[in-house]
Amino acid sequence: MIVEILGGLIALGGLGIAMSARVIKQFEQGLVFRFGKLQQGVRGPGLTMLIPGVDQLRKVNLQIVTLPVPAQDGITRDNVTVRVDAVVYFKVQDPAKAVINVEDYRFAMLQVAQTSLRSIIGKSELDDLLSNREHLNQGLELMIDTPALEWGIDIDRVEIKDVALPESMKRSMSRQAEAERERRARIITADGELQASKKLSEAAGTMEQTPAALQLRLLQTIVEVAAEKNSTLVLPFPVELLRFLEKNTLTDRPAAQPADQPAVSPADSPAGELPQGAPTPREPAEQRQPTERDSSV
DSSP: OHHHHHHHHHHHHHHHHHHHEEEEOTTEEEEEEETTEEOSSOBOSEEEEOOTTTEEEEEEEOSOEEEEEEEEEEEOTTSOEEEEEEEEEEEESOHHHHHHTOSOHHHHHHHHHHHHHHHHHHHSOHHHHHHOHHHHHHHHHHHHHHHHHHTTEEEEEEEEEEEEOOHHHHHHHHHHHHHHHHHHHHHHHHHHHHHHHHHHHHHHHHHHHOHHHHHHHHHHHHHHHHHTTOSOOOOOOOHHHHHHHHHHHHHHSOOOOOTTSOOOOTTTSOTTOOOTTOOOOOOOOOOOOOOHHHHHO
């Protein structure tokens, strides 16, 4: 009888210990509520004992939580409709505040992130959303961090994932980018032509001072053209020969009559003499002899 009673007591004690023992993991902390009141201190990782029926343990995860924010539609400051989604990384810093000050800190963080994201869209321009995301991430983190501190939550970082644009805006941006690329290409081509023209001008000046270089260049061009196996070969006329002919023409041309020499009229000239340079009069045609055909008529 006594053995049975002792066995029952031992079994009851073991059951009580099993009901009062709790295990807290390394990445968790525990809060103990006794009759609904929070007890002092936070239970750390390991085995912790509770009073069955009196104490209640609430475990809080201290790991970083990845909270995806659904895409939010908004209008930017420059009146462009966009769709932006983000992600928030946070962790519980004060388990007591996270359990007491807010009913569900995960849901609360999601709502704050959505409203903050819509607010940051309305305050920003499209160019900032596309090219200055780092600054927007910092601003969004500050907006979420203010209420999160009251809930004992530490914001690790906030990042904007994607910015979706309307199809019309995508086409406009594509045309703008294409025009910008064409402008840069034209500038590069113009710079190349300017540099090439300067080099050609320098080369022309050098060849002008050295005529032999011009002849060598001419011969090189003829060789290159002949190597292409063309049916027609065009040989340029030497410029020096043209200059030589021009000089000879100027040398053989008679000197012009001085302007102050008086003109001689036909009346003042001696008989039988014509003024110098006057045209020779045509002699009268000989009288035509009548032919047999004329006499018959």
